Amino acid sequence: MQRNKRGFHSGKAPGLLTAGTAVAAAAAAVLMASAPAQAAGADAYPAKPISLIVSYPAGGSVDVAARILQEPLSKALGQPVVIENKGGAGGTIGTSYVAKSQPDGYTLLITLSSHTINPAIYDKLSFDTGTDFSPISMVASAPQILVANPAFPPSSLAELIDYAKHSENDIPYGSAGTGSPSHIAGELLKLKTGLKLTHIPYRGGGPATIDVLGGTIPLLWVSLPSVTQFVKSGKLKALAVSTKERTPVFPDVPSVSETIAGFNVDSWYAIFAPAHTPDAIIGKIQRAVAGAARDKKIQDDFLAQGAVAVGGTAAELDEVVQAELPMWRELAKQANIKVN
Numbered sequence: 001m002q003r004n005k006r007g008f009h010s011g012k013a014p015g016l017l018t019a020g021t022a023v024a025a026a027a028a029a030v031l032m033a034s035a036p037a038q039a040a041g042a043d044a045y046p047a048k049p050i051s052l053i054v055s056y057p058a059g060g061s062v063d064v065a066a067r068i069l070q071e072p073l074s075k076a077l078g079q080p081v082v083i084e085n086k087g088g089a090g091g092t093i094g095t096s097y098v099a100k101s102q103p104d105g106y107t108l109l110i111t112l113s114s115h116t117i118n119p120a121i122y123d124k125l126s127f128d129t130g131t132d133f134s135p136i137s138m139v140a141s142a143p144q145i146l147v148a149n150p151a152f153p154p155s156s157l158a159e160l161i162d163y164a165k166h167s168e169n170d171i172p173y174g175s176a177g178t179g180s181p182s183h184i185a186g187e188l189l190k191l192k193t194g195l196k197l198t199h200i201p202y203r204g205g206g207p208a209t210i211d212v213l214g215g216t217i218p219l220l221w222v223s224l225p226s227v228t229q230f231v232k233s234g235k236l237k238a239l240a241v242s243t244k245e246r247t248p249v250f251p252d253v254p255s256v257s258e259t260i261a262g263f264n265v266d267s268w269y270a271i272f273a274p275a276h277t278p279d280a281i282i283g284k285i286q287r288a289v290a291g292a293a294r295d296k297k298i299q300d301d302f303l304a305q306g307a308v309a310v311g312g313t314a315a316e317l318d319e320v321v322q323a324e325l326p327m328w329r330e331l332a333k334q335a336n337i338k339v340n
Contacts, residue, residue, distance in 0.1 A: 042278050042280030042281050042284075043280070045104075045105050045280075045281050045284060046077050046078065046079040046105060046106065046284075047079070048079060048106065049079050049080040049081070049082050049106075050073075050077065050079055050080070050081050050082065050105070050106050050107075050108060051082050051084055051106060051107045051108065052066055052069075052070070052073075052081050052082065052083050052084070052108050052109075052110055052271075053084050053086055053094045053097060053098050053107065053108065053109050053110070054066045054083055054084065054085045054086070054087070054094065054110055054111075055086060055087065055091035055092075055093070055094030055095050055109060055110070055111040055112070055115075056085070056087045056091055056094070056111075056112065057085055057087035057088075058085045058087075060087075060204075061112070061142075061223055061225055061226075061269075061305065062091075062110060062111060062112050062269060063083075063085060064225075064305055065110065065139055065140055065269040065302070065305070065307070066083050066110045067083065068298060068301045068302060068305075069081075069110075069139060069289070069292055069298075070083060072288070072291070072292035072295060072298060073285075073288050073289065073292060076287075076288035076291055076292070077284065077285070077288050090114055090118055090121075090122070090177070090179060090180075090339065091111055091112060091114050091115065091118065092118055092122065092125060092126075094109065094111070095109060095111060095115065095118075095127060095129075096125070096126045096127050098133070098272065098273075098274060099126070099127035099132040099133065099274060099275075100126075100127075100274075101274050102274065103134070103273065103274040103275060103276040103277040103278075104277070104281075105273060105277055105278070105281035105282075105284075105285065107273075107274065108136070108271055108272065108273050108285070109133070109271065109272045109273070110139065110269065110270070110271050110272075111269070111270065111272070112181070112267065112268070112269060113181055113266060113267050113268045113269075113270075113324070114179065114180065114181060115129060115270070115272075115321070116129060116320075116321055116324035116325050116328055117179055117180075117181065117184060117324075117328045117332075118179065119325060119328075119329065120179075120325075120328045120329040120331070120332035120333075120337070121178070121179040121332050121337050121338055121339045122179075122339050123338070129321070129325065130321065130322065130325055131275060132274070132275050133272040133273065133274065133275055134272065134273040134274065134275055134276070134277045134282055134314070135270070135272055135314045135315075135317035135318040135321060136270070136271040136272055136273055136282055136285050136286050136289065136314055136317065137270065137271055137285070137286045137289040137290065137310075137311055137312055137313065137314065137317060138268050138269070138270045138310045138311075138312040138316065138317045138320065139268075139269040139270055139271060139289060139293070139309070139310060139311070140268070140269045140293075140302045140307040140308060140309050140310055141243070141266055141267070141268045141269075141307060141308050141310055142223060142224050142225065142247075142267045142268075142269075142305070142306050142307035142308070143224055143241035143242045143243040143247050143255075143265075143266070143267065143306075144181055144182050144185040144221050144222065144223060144224070144241070144242035144265055144267055145221070145222060145223075145224045145227060145231075145238055145240070145241050145242070145247075145250075145253070146160075146185070146189075146219065146220070146221055146238070146239045146240045146241075146242075146256075147212065147219070147220050147222065147227050147230075147231060147236040147237065147238050147239065148160075148212070148218055148219050148220070148236065148237050148239055149212050149213070149215050149217075149218050149219075149236065149237075150234070150235070150236070150237055151215060151218075152218040152219065152237075154239065155237055155239070156239055156240075156254070157239050157240040157254065157256060157259050157260075158259055160195075160219075160239060161193055161195065161259075164193075164195040164196055164197070165195075167196065169196075170196040170197060170198040171195070171196065171197050171198070171218065171219060172197070172198045172199075172200050172217045172218065172219065173186050173197050173198070173199060173200065173217065173218075173219035173220060173221060174200045174201075174202055174208035174211060174212060174217045174219070174220040174221070174222075175199060175200070175201055175202065175208065175220070175221050175222070176202060176204050176205040176208060176222060176223065176226075177201050177202060177203060177204065178199075178201045178337065178338075178339055179332075179337060179339050181223070181242075181265055181267045182205070182220075182221035182222050182223065183199060183201065183221070183337070184265055184328065184331065184337075185221045185242045185265040186199055186221045187199070187331060187335040187337065188263065188265060188331060189256065189260075189263070190335070191331070191334060191335065192260050192262075192263060193260065197219075200217055205222040205223055205226035205227075206226065208220050208222060209222060209226055209227055209230065209236075212236065213230065213235060213236065220236075221242075223267055223306070224241070224247060224249060224250075224267075224306030224307070225305045225306040225307070228249060228306050231250065238250055238253045239253075240253065240254055240255060240256045240259070241253055241254075241255050241256070242255070242256055242263070242264065242265040242266070242267075243255055243257075243264060243265070243266050244257050244264045244266075247306065247308075248303065248308065249303065249306050268310070268320070269307070270317055271285065271289060272317075273285070282314055283314075286313060286314055289311050290311035290312075290313075291311075292309075292311065293309040293310055293311025294309075294311065
């Protein structure tokens with residue numbers, strides 16, 4: 001026998017089966033035997049109802065997105081899709097539940113883009129956002145929108161920037177809560193412009209909207225569906241949207257990126273499975289979501305909520321997640337955003 005570079009003997013007597021090679025051979029046999037069984041299981045999927053875990057309470061935007069998809073997914077997959085709301089702690093309770101579920105395609109997560117924000121603002125999570133999930137598909141995308149009470153002087157982002165620069169006091173702005181996409185949009189605007197803005201967190205977009213309608217606060221970053229009716233009726237005025245492109249809901253409202261290059265906060269809704277869910281199962285679910293996104297009724301249903309149906313690939317969703325995780329971590333560090 002000869003000694004290799006690390007000092008271990010690598011040779012063996014001809015015709016002898018070592019313990020190591022015996023284990024390797026046994027493992028290979030198990031893998032070869034299990035491969036057809038896994039393929040058969042994927043082919044038979046789904047054979048029972050599927051649980052779609054909504055990581056936010058009933059009635060919220062994520063819940064609405066889930067219910068828009070419920071019927072078309074059930075029809076495409078041939079099994080009932082049962083919605084279960086497991087809200088709380090910024091979406092982390094339902095997310096943790098799915099992370100610990102069996103990777104068999106019968107427990108799925110639908111969540112908001114806070115999925116990539118939470119790791120930056122919570123000191124400790126019971127799951128790893130980057131590795132504990134198999135991305136399936138981005139379902140829809142909706143911007144945050146910057147709105148103001150009609151009595152507030154600025155009526156555009158450019159006017160707000162000029163107004164704030166000449167104001168002696170900080171200007172308060174509301175959000176749906178610390179670490180929410182609306183909060184992230186507000187802090188990103190502060191960092192990119194140096195504006196003197198003070199964050200006022202609320203417990204959801206509803207209470208924040210009530211206060212800006214009543215003039216308690218002048219400005220609000222919030223998800224578009226929360227204020228669509230108020231903007232259309234003139235009870236609130238829209239200054240800008242947070243996505244790179246304008247929204248078809250309000251095509252006359254500019255995006256922040258038209259004034260500030262590179263600004264983008266996308267409130268997306270997406271479906272994930274536990275990590276290690278078989279690719280064949282992921283593919284079946286993704287094709288069902290993509291098919292729903294191409295349906296005109298589904299598109300109209302999302303548009304009525306201020307969102308655009310997407311139905312993207314698993315690879316595209318994974319790219320978004322992996323890009324946003326470090327981006328929001330850096331923003332949270334610069335803006336000192338933490339959830340106690």
